Amino acid sequence: MLADSDASLARSTERSAEIEDAIATDPSQFRILTGDRPTGNLHIGHWFGSLENRVRLAEAGVETFLIIADYQVITDRDGVGPIRERVYSLLADYVAAGLDPKKITIFTHSSVPALNQLLLPFLSLVTDAELRRNPTVKSELDDTGDRPMSGLMLTYPVHQTADILFCKANLVPVGKDQLPHLEQARTVARRFDERYGRSVDDHPVFPEPEALLGRSGTILGLDGSKMSKSKNNTIELGMTADQTAKLLKRAVTDSVRHISYDPTNRPEVSNLVNLAALCLDRSPEEVAADIGDGGGGGLKKLVTEAVNERFAGHRARRADIVADPGQLSAILADGNKRANAIADDTLDEVRRAMRMVY
Ligand code: TRP
Numbered sequence: 001m002l003a004d005s006d007a008s009l010a011r012s013t014e015r016s017a018e019i020e021d022a023i024a025t026d027p028s029q030f031r032i033l034t035g036d037r038p039t040g041n042l043h044i045g046h047w048f049g050s051l052e053n054r055v056r057l058a059e060a061g062v063e064t065f066l067i068i069a070d071y072q073v074i075t076d077r078d079g080v081g082p083i084r085e086r087v088y089s090l091l092a093d094y095v096a097a098g099l100d101p102k103k104i105t106i107f108t109h110s111s112v113p114a115l116n117q118l119l120l121p122f123l124s125l126v127t128d129a130e131l132r133r134n135p136t137v138k139s140e141l142d143d144t145g146d147r148p149m150s151g152l153m154l155t156y157p158v159h160q161t162a163d164i165l166f167c168k169a170n171l172v173p174v175g176k177d178q179l180p181h182l183e184q185a186r187t188v189a190r191r192f193d194e195r196y197g198r199s200v201d202d203h204p205v206f207p208e209p210e211a212l213l214g215r216s217g218t219i220l221g222l223d224g225s226k227m228s229k230s231k232n233n234t235i236e237l238g239m240t241a242d243q244t245a246k247l248l249k250r251a252v253t254d255s256v257r258h259i260s261y262d263p264t265n266r267p268e269v270s271n272l273v274n275l276a277a278l279c280l281d282r283s284p285e286e287v288a289a290d291i292g293d294g295g296g297g298g299l300k301k302l303v304t305e306a307v308n309e310r311f312a313g314h315r316a317r318r319a320d321i322v323a324d325p326g327q328l329s330a331i332l333a334d335g336n337k338r339a340n341a342i343a344d345d346t347l348d349e350v351r352r353a354m355r356m357v358y
Contacts, residue, residue: 012179012211019212028063030063031171032057032062032171032173033172034172034173035069036068036090042089042238044307045219053215054066054097058100066335068090068107075140075156076147091331092318096237105342107332112339118166118343119159121354123158130187131157136180161181161184165346170210174211179211182211186208192206196354199349199352205349220267222250244304244308251303254268259273273288273299279306280310
């Protein structure tokens with residue numbers, strides 16, 4: 001028998017395929033909310049894990065909201081860090097990647113008071129036991145070592161629910177680690193309707209949002225461990241070709257000359273093969289066969305060229321955008337204005353449903 005989480009993953013995977021079909025038929029039935037925490041610069045893991053998918057969905061015609069979750073930065077650390085630089089860095093990568101700020105609403109969490117106010121009624125709809133058993137919160141807390149659980153860490157799935165529901169998004173592209181949060185968001189939407197009712201009688205205030213699972217298989221860091229900014233094992237999207245070459249020269253391989261794609265027995269080599277394959281839109285087996293007896297040197301040469309070629313356009317656009325900070329702040333101001341208008345409307349509806357109109 002499948003464990004609960006396996007069964008739910010299987011269900012979500014199946015449902016995601018149905019949703020993809022529905023998007024192809026009529027994208028206007030969906031609204032997407034997704035986003036990132038501004039904790040550092042985006043890297044190629046983010047590109048293949050989420051950015052590329054966001055661009056595809058927006059181009060398919062799905063209305064998209066993109067949250068830069070600045071408040072969420074302080075769930076697992078003491079300070080906000082160089083937050084302003086990081087917010088603008090995210091924004092630059094979004095725009096360079098082709099997420100068009102005229103069509104997509106890009107906004108910062110802390111700039112939308114009505115969104116944050118949703119947290120109050122939402123918190124009344126969850127129990128502390130429910131939050132404590134959220135497996136993602138648990139593992140994120142574990143990752144911080146001996147940190148005690150802060151109130152913000154414990155309740156961040158509810159915060160994230162507000163991020164999704166303020167604009168009534170019904171679709172959230174996520175990795176499988178975020179499925180518990182989606183379940184929490186669905187529960188809050190449903191309980192709000194049961195407990196507080198509706199502002200007009202015919203439909204619930206909030207939709208129950210669904211997860212859209214992206215392609216699985218993560219890219220590892222250049223040392224073969226999880227790709228992470230703090231481990232200094234990432235290739236950032238904004239790096240130059242030279243910086244990329246230097247980093248890849250240091251990448252871990254093994255001593256077998258013949259290159260093969262064998263993730264179980266040769267994780268580091270296979271990770272590099274996979275990265276090249278993703279950049280070249282080819283299969284990893286083909287790429288490995290091409291390198292053949294070229295060894296670690298041949299592999300690194302090929303990956304370096306593949307990465308630098310794939311991201312040359314992105315990097316050039318990014319550099320232009322970064323050179324014009326006025327343009328970046330104008331984009332954010334516009335996105336925040338739009339997000340605030342929608343959040344104000346939603347909060348009004350919540351007040352009407354809760355009879356708090358005075
Ligand atoms: N937790 C997400 C991350 O760490 C960022 C995020 C904040 C988010 N609010 C969200 C993602 C709502 C999806 C939906 O990257």
